[in-house]
Amino acid sequence: MVDHVRVSGLKVTAPGDDDRPVTIVHDVSFSIPKGEVLALIGESGSGKTTIALALMGYARGGCRIAEGSIEVAGTDVLALNAAQLGAYRGATVAYVAQSAAASFNPSRTIMDQVTEPATIHGLLSRADAEAKAVELFRALALPDPDTIGRRYPHQVSGGQLQRLMAAMALITDPALVILDEPTTALDVTTQIEALRVFKKVVAERGATAVYVSHDLAVVAQMADRIVVLRHGEVRETGLTDQVLHAPQDAYTQTLMAAARPQVRTAAAAEATAAPTPLLEVRGVTASYGRVPVLQDVSLSIARGSTLGVIGESGSGKSTLARVVAGLLPPSAGTVLLDGAALPPALARRSREQLRRVQIVFQNADTALNPAHSVERILGRPLELYHGLKGEARERRVAELLDLIRLPAALASRRAGELSGGQKQRINLARALAAEPDLILCDEVTSALDTVVAAAILDLMAELRRGLGVSFMFISHDISTVRAICDEIVVLYAGRKVQAGGREAFSAPPFHPYTDLLVGSVPEMRRGWLEETAVREARKAAPTVAPGLCGFLDRCPVRIQGVCDRLPPPRVRLAGSEVLCHRSEEDLSTRPSLGQRTSRPSPAPST
Amino acid sequence: MTDTAAPAAPAARPSPVRRAAGFWASLPLSGRVGLALVVFWVAAAIVGPFLAPYEVGAIVAPDVFEGSSAAHLLGSDYLGRDVLSRVLSGARYTVGLALAAAVLASTIGTALALTAAVSGRWVDEALSRLMDAMISIPSKVLALVMVAAFGSSIPLLLLIAAATYVPGAYRIGRSLAVNLNEMDYVQAARARGEGRFYLARVEVLPNMINPMLADFGLRFVFVVLLLSGLSFLGLGVQPPNADLGSLVRENTSGLGDGALAVLMPALSIATLTIGVNLLIDALPGRARRVQGEP
Numbered sequence: 055m056v057d058h059v060r061v062s063g064l065k066v067t068a069p070g071d072d073d074r075p076v077t078i079v080h081d082v083s084f085s086i087p088k089g090e091v092l093a094l095i096g097e098s099g100s101g102k103t104t105i106a107l108a109l110m111g112y113a114r115g116g117c118r119i120a121e122g123s124i125e126v127a128g129t130d131v132l133a134l135n136a137a138q139l140g141a142y143r144g145a146t147v148a149y150v151a152q153s154a155a156a157s158f159n160p161s162r163t164i165m166d167q168v169t170e171p172a173t174i175h176g177l178l179s180r181a182d183a184e185a186k187a188v189e190l191f192r193a194l195a196l197p198d199p200d201t202i203g204r205r206y207p208h209q210v211s212g213g214q215l216q217r218l219m220a221a222m223a224l225i226t227d228p229a230l231v232i233l234d235e236p237t238t239a240l241d242v243t244t245q246i247e248a249l250r251v252f253k254k255v256v257a258e259r260g261a262t263a264v265y266v267s268h269d270l271a272v273v274a275q276m277a278d279r280i281v282v283l284r285h286g287e288v289r290e291t292g293l294t295d296q297v298l299h300a301p302q303d304a305y306t307q308t309l310m311a312a313a314r315p316q317v318r319t320a321a322a323a324e325a326t327a328a329p330t331p332l333l334e335v336r337g338v339t340a341s342y343g344r345v346p347v348l349q350d351v352s353l354s355i356a357r358g359s360t361l362g363v364i365g366e367s368g369s370g371k372s373t374l375a376r377v378v379a380g381l382l383p384p385s386a387g388t389v390l391l392d393g394a395a396l397p398p399a400l401a402r403r404s405r406e407q408l409r410r411v412q413i414v415f416q417n418a419d420t421a422l423n424p425a426h427s428v429e430r431i432l433g434r435p436l437e438l439y440h441g442l443k444g445e446a447r448e449r450r451v452a453e454l455l456d457l458i459r460l461p462a463a464l465a466s467r468r469a470g471e472l473s474g475g476q477k478q479r480i481n482l483a484r485a486l487a488a489e490p491d492l493i494l495c496d497e498v499t500s501a502l503d504t505v506v507a508a509a510i511l512d513l514m515a516e517l518r519r520g521l522g523v524s525f526m527f528i529s530h531d532i533s534t535v536r537a538i539c540d541e542i543v544v545l546y547a548g549r550k551v552q553a554g555g556r557e558a559f560s561a562p563p564f565h566p567y568t569d570l571l572v573g574s575v576p577e578m579r580r581g582w583l584e585e586t587a588v589r590e591a592r593k594a595a596p597t598v599a600p601g602l603c604g605f606l607d608r609c610p611v612r613i614q615g616v617c618d619r620l621p622p623p624r625v626r627l628a629g630s631e632v633l634c635h636r637s638e639e640d641l642s643t644r645p646s647l648g649q650r651t652s653r654p655s656p657a658p659s660t
Numbered sequence: 661m662t663d664t665a666a667p668a669a670p671a672a673r674p675s676p677v678r679r680a681a682g683f684w685a686s687l688p689l690s691g692r693v694g695l696a697l698v699v700f701w702v703a704a705a706i707v708g709p710f711l712a713p714y715e716v717g718a719i720v721a722p723d724v725f726e727g728s729s730a731a732h733l734l735g736s737d738y739l740g741r742d743v744l745s746r747v748l749s750g751a752r753y754t755v756g757l758a759l760a761a762a763v764l765a766s767t768i769g770t771a772l773a774l775t776a777a778v779s780g781r782w783v784d785e786a787l788s789r790l791m792d793a794m795i796s797i798p799s800k801v802l803a804l805v806m807v808a809a810f811g812s813s814i815p816l817l818l819l820i821a822a823a824t825y826v827p828g829a830y831r832i833g834r835s836l837a838v839n840l841n842e843m844d845y846v847q848a849a850r851a852r853g854e855g856r857f858y859l860a861r862v863e864v865l866p867n868m869i870n871p872m873l874a875d876f877g878l879r880f881v882f883v884v885l886l887l888s889g890l891s892f893l894g895l896g897v898q899p900p901n902a903d904l905g906s907l908v909r910e911n912t913s914g915l916g917d918g919a920l921a922v923l924m925p926a927l928s929i930a931t932l933t934i935g936v937n938l939l940i941d942a943l944p945g946r947a948r949r950v951q952g953e954p
Binding site: 403 | 843844845847848849850851852853854862863866867
């Protein structure tokens with residue numbers, strides 16, 4: 055079969071220091087037969103997006119396609135002039151970006167923007183384009199396909215916007231579709247729906263696609279072939295099954311190992327049945343203005359143990375950390391440290407109380423002051439809490455850098471000069487500098503590549519063993535939480551819907567929402583997406599009726615006349631407690647997943 | 661701004677001369693041009709009057725609007741006074757007054773903006789409404805009233821010019837500071853238990869200093885224009901003294917002949933304002949270049 059897309063000897067350069075070009079993509083070659091999906095995977099900086107953009111004949115600011123040839127459906131892309139490129143892009147090759155929210159123009163209707171590629175190239179009349187758009191909306195399982203085009207981008211959810219962007223890309227029936235991390239910014243429960251429709255639409259239309267991702271499990275669902283990239287070089291190319299289950303290259307093996315969360319709990323952590331837990335949160339309710347974000351949440355963390363808090367975006371998990379840290383005084387409830395109530399407001403807490411609870415923010419890019427050096431960032435808590443000055447302070451900073459495995463020479467660098475992984479380590483080290491009893495980690499690994507994230511998790515496990523620090527680990531990723539936490543709390547719409555030990559989360563009974571979360575995490579094998587039963591695409595807005603179950607609208611096992619009338623009771627089950635009307639028996643059968651019964655099994659070890 | 665907690669350099673601190681040379685070397689060409697112009701005008705403002713060949717108010721030339729000659733390098737003005745002497749003494753007023761007023765306006769504006777950002781809602785509201793009230797007063801009319809009430813004097817002009825431009829600097833500073841105040845690193849410092857003053861000075865200020873400097877360059881030009889405007893109405897620096905703005909104004913009748921008496925003060929204002937802005941524009945670029953080095 056003749057290759058539909060052929061890339062050979064591609065080399066892309068970027069301007070380096072002293073204006074000498076630096077090669078960022080080295081001699082990359084691959085080809086895609088018609089109708090196949092090729093995945094480009096690698097960590098950030100591996101050149102995967104650069105290659106994807108090169109397929110459109112585009113190089114980012116300052117970059118240049120220096121060598122090689124790119125042929126898409128018989129067109130020699132690099133020989134096109136500016137006008138021909140204009141005609142080529144959008145019509146022959148289409149691009150779906152990572153952040154649909156940033157790619158739509160907020161002041162124009164969705165229909166205007168979705169039909170634009172077809173009308174701008176004169177491929178379809180406006181009326182035909184609209185008819186085709188509606189057809190695509192239907193194929194992409196969007197709600198109200200006939201009228202959704204009249205809305206503006208802010209009136210639909212993030213997952214829907216991502217699918218609308220796919221509609222925009224497919225409206226010209228392009229010879230090649232490039233999907234650049236299209237689901238990375240979505241919650242797992244939303245991601246699975248987006249993946250399903252992407253896969254269906256690509257298969258139905260026989261489209262040829264390039265799928266760019268760092269997530270192996272997602273790629274396993276989507277791709278026929280995989281190209282593994284590192285530092286702009288191809289490390290391995292092969293069919294999906296071969297790369298996933300019998301990787302040849304050492305780097306691919308590392309990547310596979312890092313993608314599988316290993317259990318990293320401290321050795322039993324000697325919870326020693328201390329009478330009072332280190333931290334106790336009792337019936338906390340908090341709100342921003344009038345919008346309630348947390349409702350009656352209680353939990354406790356024993357000394358030296360790790361509590362995982364999971365939930366999707368908007369579930370109130372970050373707010374919980376802010377309440378504990380004192381950044382947001384709760385409207386009801388108390389936070390107790392070692393059995394003594396902490397004042398709700400920051401200004402009333404003593405320096406010692408502040409020292410004992412440290413918060414690590416999600417995004418290390420914004421959590422470190424770009425104007426400050428590492429020495430200053432780490433030195434400030436030492437000075438503030440421990441009164442260290444001069445040489446003693448310098449020595450301690452060097453010790454901290456050593457603890458987080460960074461060279462001492464980094465101390466004089468500014469935050470902006472560090473890589474993402476280095477920043478996150480410094481972010482963690484700043485909390486450690488205070489020598490706290492409890493560290494609140496807000497999504498500390500979600501912005502990092504798998505290999506780097508695995509290193510951070512290892513580091514945290516080591517710190518727990520070495521220093522006996524307790525962690526509250528906030529995440530949307532249930533597999534990570536299951537791997538590192540002793541106890542887990544699931545939040546939905548500001549309420550605790552399930553709480554229990556780690557073991558309770560490896561097998562039912564689950565709360566229906568936990569069940570949805572667990573079932574939505576892609577597994578690293580082909581066919582998982584097809585096996586997982588289709589869920590109703592319901593509107594994701596949590597129910598606001600006071601007292602009633604927040605999950606009501608999305609719940610597949612709700613009981614008419616009970617769930618929509620009475621507040622759910624808190625029931626004790628084996629190993630955990632849930633907020634649900636259903637009995638333990640009902641919840642044990644995982645009804646929401648229908649026929650699927652297989653447990654997430656650890657993939658064969660490498 | 662003193663950087664007390666700067667990283668302790670392993671080697672001894674370089675001498676001021678060395679550091680000045682390093683600073684010069686780090687500037688792009690436009691920044692060097694700007695720095696040279698600014699240094700030139702500051703020097704002219706300090707030592708100029710001592711170098712002036714003639715008394716400022718003395719009528720020394722035989723003819724008005726003379727061209728350049730050995731006795732009068734920049735010719736003579738509309739009364740036959742020496743233009744070089746008048747430009748040198750005018751520079752003192754413009755540089756001294758305008759620079760002082762712009763520094764005062766930007767410093768007060770920034771300080772109030774930081775106060776508003778890190779304090780509670782009430783302080784913020786009160787300050788912002790006060791500034792809105794100040795913006796609503798036409799600056800020229802205020803100046804007229806003040807000069808009419810108290811008589812024109814240098815301190816009063818300084819005060820008027822500064823008061824006129826504080827609200828603008830405050831508005832820009834506040835919008836920057838309020839955004840920075842929501843950044844995670846400020847939240848982290850707050851959760852650490854830092855005081856408001858520390859938050860404003862150490863966490864917020866360094867990240868807004870570059871836009872504020874650019875704003876300062878703009879304010880400086882505005883102040884020069886305001887003072888020149890006041891002089892035009894006869895309310896600014898009083899004759900026989902004159903700032904650069906009034907030199908342009910009093911010699912406008914020579915404009916048709918292209919007299920040096922009107923061109924030189926105009927050129928002086930232009931080089932001074934362009935110099936200040938070139939220098940300031942080069943500063944953020946400098947920060948970026950230093951960051952880019954390994």
